[in-house]
Amino acid sequence: MSALHRMIEPQASPPPRADVAHSAVEIRNVTRRFGQKIALHNVSLTLPAGTVLGLVGENGAGKTTLIRHVMGLLKAEQGTVRVFGMDPVLEPVKVLSRIGYLSEEPDLPAWMRVHELIRYIAAFYPTWDAQYASRLQHDFALDLSARIKHLSKGQRARAGLLCALAYRPDLLVLDEPSSGLDPIVRRDILSAIIRTIADEGRTVLFSSHLLSEVERVSDRIAMIKNGRIVFCDTTQAVRDAHTRITMRFDEPREQPPVMDGVLIWEGRGREWTAVMSIPANEARLAASSLGAHVVQQSALNLDEIFLARANRAGGEAP
């Protein structure tokens, strides 16, 4: 290290606190405004180390803003963001050296050739695994002499993925990585996530519109709406916490009855179907208390939960 760099580099910071060492990401009461718009409103989220968290939400819900806070690209106006117990804005070197990041638009310099890109990125990471990079390059069939601007969208995503994986990061952050890509590239990205999980103790935070993908690989799912976290739980718990019941009333009804936890009502007359954000047994009890007979009851998949939540006005948690 040259004298100039020794002088400008800040001193080593204290090691991560013991109480947060087990969390890869800890977000506490983060609020962020862009002008008049509140992009994040008092958001709190914990991502335990070694888990895969799928972040879902509509366009403009605040997913990318949240991820940019995790990466330290945005500074929290209120609240705190800790990644491996450190502030990503104050400790960019320590935090970012452990994060692999891929966004929808990988933003790679168009003028670089693939081998130049790999050489360039490798210089920043002491843990760069050249053999692993070489294997990924081979698996992804990346032409090393090609310029980035001449790569297809899928190949560009693969190049970005290689750069995000080859130093075996502790945390992989993917911001809608498979958006607009063909199924083969999506498979590559998914298998990268799975591979990362297989590398003991690594953590993945990824946002996606493709809920089947999220459902397939996530341990936990967080839904964000209008800048608020609507729910954040394990995939099974989220599924268990939602149910669809069809109930029949003795008399025909003009309007659906008032019931707690209902996200969407459908139906008319005597038969009404509700998508509810309560477990199945509680839903049955609630229906009985209104004097209705439960005709049918079914579990919801993530797509249906997402649609029901997205269609519900407001962003508050139930």
Place this chain on the structure above:
Amino acid sequence: MKTINGPALAIAYYLWLRTRWMLAGFAAVALFAPLAHKAFPLYPELITMAGLGASVILLVLLISQFNYAGADVSARESAFPKSMMTLPLRSVTLVGWPMLYGSMACALLFLLMMYILLPRHLFAQIPYWAMLASAGFCAWLQVVSWAPFWWQMTRVIAAIICLTIIIFLGIIAHATGIPDWLILLPYVGMLAMAFIVGSKGVARARRGDGVKSPWSNGAIPKPVRPVALRLTFRSASAALLWVEIRRNLIFTPFISLMAPVLIFVLCVFHPGKPSSIYLYGKMISSTMVIVAIFIGSPLWCSLIVNGTLAKFDTWLPHITVPNFLAVRPVTDSRIVAAKIKNVAIAMAVTWLATYLLLILWALLPNSYERHHSVAGLVAAHFKMRYLWWGLTAAIALPLICWKVAIQSLWIYLYGRRWLINSVGFATIAIWIGLGALAKWAPWREIVPFLPWLALMFVLAKGVLAIVIIRALVDRRLLSPKSIFGWSAVWLLIVLGLWISVKVALHPQWLGQWLLAAAVIWFVPTNRLLLAPLALHANRHR
């Protein structure tokens, strides 16, 4: 909601949205310049200079908007907005209207400058060819921006050639005594040509043609060269510097050497001695003017290239830190250090090329007079102390340029358009203020207080430095330990410079303390310290 009928109005509305602030700026200049002339009749030059400076900045901004600036200017692909290419309109319509609006705006604003800002006694008759030249300037920039090219960087070279022809055609024609009405004709032709070439260019870009040369069509593709994945960068700093050199180095010598190269070529192909210039009642030798252009060009360039040197890619319009770099584990200070190194290399390359060109010019047999070269003159009057003076100047000039360029890097590193757009106007205001102060101030009364003023200035600079250093430490951009290191380096530079100037120049008229204050003022401190802070604010918004 009201709708707009017709492409002419729609394009006008689109351009109005992009240019309204610049046009409002021109309206403000046009309104306030006559008022200022009335209010301060003793300082017409200052007001004229301020108005002209503001107008030139506004004109540059305006032309960039009529150009739809926003793409990689070094690329082969057309910079015409892709969203407009798919509109159900003919290419002539897409090109014709913005070209007409842009040319008209530039021509009218030229007239405005002539009639309102410049005093009428400066010219007997308004040079209408210059009005058409300014319109042609805008139109041909549009043509060059929107046309696809076969090779990278061709656009930049084409722009320089077109604009040089537009500027010098009128000047040379006027100087050779051709009547003004006759000079108008080629400019009218140029405008018509711009429309035709621009339409063809956009039409080719819409078809996806024009980025491959005819010789490459059908040629056997080059076999893919096997490339080994070698990891050759020693550190992140080396990688950062490599990108800086690849993307941000060439611009400074390129811009800086344009005028000297042109002069050199003219001197080579035009062996006659150029006539002397009459300036402020004195005859100035053309040899001196040429030397001044050679030396002045890099100096002037160092004042204006801070933007391109601070950007992350000179050829792209973006001023924010690209995600690609922002997510890398590297401190803001290290990114700034790479930029400072790149500026040093750029200045070294620029000055080496300038010196080389200057030496070649000096060796030309007619550089001093017919059959007399400057080199011969220098050899005839050679003295050892002249050599030392020359060497000192040769080393000092690149250092001064480096200092000037790096101390204003923070403006672009901050990444806010409002700051970049306003800094030009603020600079004009400061210089005008200083000019007014120089005229107004009661210097006889002030002179005894100069040492105190200098002391106050030094104290203010010190206090500001403490505030900035504290902000740097708070953001962990500078470790408390390294503050002592930097302070020692700074002190050594100041002391070294102070002793050098004192020994070499013996400035009797400037006391020791005033000299020290001047040196402290000269050595960059606060603006340089601001650079990592500005980048931090840009990277972590």
